[in-house]
Amino acid sequence: MKLDLLIMISYCIRWQVTWSPTTNKVVQLISGNCLTGISIAWWKWTHNQHHIACNSLDNDPDLQHIPVFAVSNRFFSSLTSRFYGRKLEFDSLARFLVSYQHWTFYPVMCFGRINLFIQTFLLLFSRRSVPDRALNFLGLAVFWTWFPLLVSCLPNWPERIMFVLASFVVTSIQHIQFCLNHFSGDVYIGDPEGNDWFEKQTKGTIDISCSRWMDWLYGGLQFQLEHHLFPRLPRGQLRRIAPLARDLCKKHNLPYRSLSFWEANVSTIGVLRTAALQARKLASAGGPVPKNLVWEAVNTHG
Numbered sequence: 001m002k003l004d005l006l007i008m009i010s011y012c013i014r015w016q017v018t019w020s021p022t023t024n025k026v027v028q029l030i031s032g033n034c035l036t037g038i039s040i041a042w043w044k045w046t047h048n049q050h051h052i053a054c055n056s057l058d059n060d061p062d063l064q065h066i067p068v069f070a071v072s073n074r075f076f077s078s079l080t081s082r083f084y085g086r087k088l089e090f091d092s093l094a095r096f097l098v099s100y101q102h103w104t105f106y107p108v109m110c111f112g113r114i115n116l117f118i119q120t121f122l123l124l125f126s127r128r129s130v131p132d133r134a135l136n137f138l139g140l141a142v143f144w145t146w147f148p149l150l151v152s153c154l155p156n157w158p159e160r161i162m163f164v165l166a167s168f169v170v171t172s173i174q175h176i177q178f179c180l181n182h183f184s185g186d187v188y189i190g191d192p193e194g195n196d197w198f199e200k201q202t203k204g205t206i207d208i209s210c211s212r213w214m215d216w217l218y219g220g221l222q223f224q225l226e227h228h229l230f231p232r233l234p235r236g237q238l239r240r241i242a243p244l245a246r247d248l249c250k251k252h253n254l255p256y257r258s259l260s261f262w263e264a265n266v267s268t269i270g271v272l273r274t275a276a277l278q279a280r281k282l283a284s285a286g287g288p289v290p291k292n293l294v295w296e297a298v299n300t301h302g
Helices: 003-011 020-036 041-053 074-075 094-097 101-110 112-124 133-152 155-180 193-203 212-219 224-229 235-251 259-280 292-300
Strands: none
Touching: 003 235, 020 041, 020 133, 020 235, 041 112, 041 133, 094 101, 094 259, 101 112, 101 155, 112 155, 112 259, 133 155, 155 259, 212 235, 224 235, 235 259
16 A cells, blocks of 8 residues: 555645745735635644544544534543543533534534634634744734725625625535535544554545536535545645545545535434434433423424
8 A cells, every 4th residue: 555655646746736835835824814814823733633633533623523513422421632632521511502413513604714713813822832923913914904994895784794794604615515524434532543544534534526617616625535645735636636546445445435515415414413312312410411392303203
């Protein structure tokens, strides 16, 4: 397998976003901090860890969404996040929210960008070592200058509110896509091991099958496994690499999961619903978790 990977790497190495690290940094700061208000330092911090420990419940920050979401009942034991260095408390609030997560998934995704704003400032104001902290703050200052000014140009407050809400809802497409790529993949607990890194990537990622003319909408995220194998490969080249990754998985008897957008949504909601129903069955210290009449009606059999 190492030889196969080396061949693929040599085939891909000539495709770079830019050849200059400085240019890369400028592009990142402009596209991340200045245009979206999300710190590229935060993105690198969490996303690099996600690639290293793909779908590890206690190592991958992209799965640690307690108290709002839980993709596995293993979160019910209040796992300790090795990434954040704190306990992910599964308390009564988390139990309640998780119990309805398959219903709240899409509404929450509509406002997922707010959480990214919060996470950005939590990191930059923390005591952690943050590369280019000053540049990240400068980029955020640019965003929080032009965006409010743009909104202020609208004639009245109802239109301003609708514009901001619409801008959040539009970005939900990307947030949903991130979840489709991993929420219904295989999960595990513990540190990833070097000798099974490739297997962990194939088991924890899901591709979205689509026509070439839809690549503009997915932005390359539909080739999630290919992106995980070659994270620095420009997304416009991932379709060319997909057949090689598929053949490599077939050769080594590893899963290569590619679902339609509809199938991926059904699979993700199925995982969330399973965990939600399990959360409802948990007993709290004072007795069983209460179930409302709607839930009882939907889940009545016989």
